[in-house]
Amino acid sequence: KNEVEQSPQNLTAQEGEFITINCSYSVGISALHWLQQHPGGGIVSLFMLSSGKKKHGRLIATINIQEKHSSLHITASHPRDSAVYICAPWGVRDDKIIFGKGTRLHILP
Amino acid sequence: EAQVTQNPRYLITVTGKKLTVTCSQNMNHEYMSWYRQDPGLGLRQIYYSMNVEVTDKGDVPEGYKVSRKEKRNFPLILESPSPNQTSLYFCASSPARGLHEQYFGPGTRLTVT
Numbered sequence: 001k002n003e004v005e006q007s008p009q010n011l012t013a014q015e016g017e018f019i020t021i022n023c024s025y026s027v028g029i030s031a032l033h034w035l036q037q038h039p040g041g042g043i044v045s046l047f048m049l050s051s052g053k054k055k056h057g058r059l060i061a062t063i064n065i066q067e068k069h070s071s072l073h074i075t076a077s078h079p080r081d082s083a084v085y086i087c088a089p090w091g092v093r094d095d096k097i098i099f100g101k102g103t104r105l106h107i108l109p
Numbered sequence: 110e111a112q113v114t115q116n117p118r119y120l121i122t123v124t125g126k127k128l129t130v131t132c133s134q135n136m137n138h139e140y141m142s143w144y145r146q147d148p149g150l151g152l153r154q155i156y157y158s159m160n161v162e163v164t165d166k167g168d169v170p171e172g173y174k175v176s177r178k179e180k181r182n183f184p185l186i187l188e189s190p191s192p193n194q195t196s197l198y199f200c201a202s203s204p205a206r207g208l209h210e211q212y213f214g215p216g217t218r219l220t221v222t
Contacts, residue, residue, distance in 0.1 A: 043213040099152040
């Protein structure tokens with residue numbers, strides 16, 4: 001059983017659409033990261049959150065610790081948002097990080 | 110410029126020939142970590158370090174060694190590489206564990222024949 005489940009695995013949408021990527025986890029966590037992996041392979045950290053909601057530009061991340069669920073939203077999606085988005089919780093009992101398998105997003109112009 | 114560097118970026122080697130992938134950060138970060146990424150399996154943590162001389166195993170440490178003699182450097186050592194270690198490797202650092210952004214290196218694509 002995977003400790004981290006992301007959905008959907010793949011998502012194709014039209015430019016301008018509102019995008020939601022979901023992440024559910026089964027372990028207790030201290031924080032959760034959302035990462036973006038570009039087609040070229042580079043990885044950047046989008047958000048780190050332990051409660052509530054954060055917003056950077058068109059990206060919004062939310063987390064519900066009690067329900068063990070986090071979501072990443074993209075408003076007014078653009079082709080440059082095409083990437084793999086990875087959810088990565090930090091375990092509360094140890095210093096390890098675990099990763100979801102990622103959501104591959106393709107935004108069509 | 111704040112960055113994490115990895116070398117080499119690409120490496121093709123043969124089974125059993127010891128190799129080291131270097132990782133260096135210039136942000137005075139305490140936490141450093143190595144990950145491998147494989148199709149269908151995603152990213153998995155190999156080893157991590159909370160600070161100098163403090164290292165610990167991640168989820169897939171078999172076949173790897175690390176050392177943290179200086180704060181800025183965290184090399185990954187494959188003493189006897191095998192084909193199942195063919196993968197894309199990432200080093201990352203952060204000020205501390207958990208509640209801090211991680212900064213990733215550009216990745217090292219390793220092929221073991």
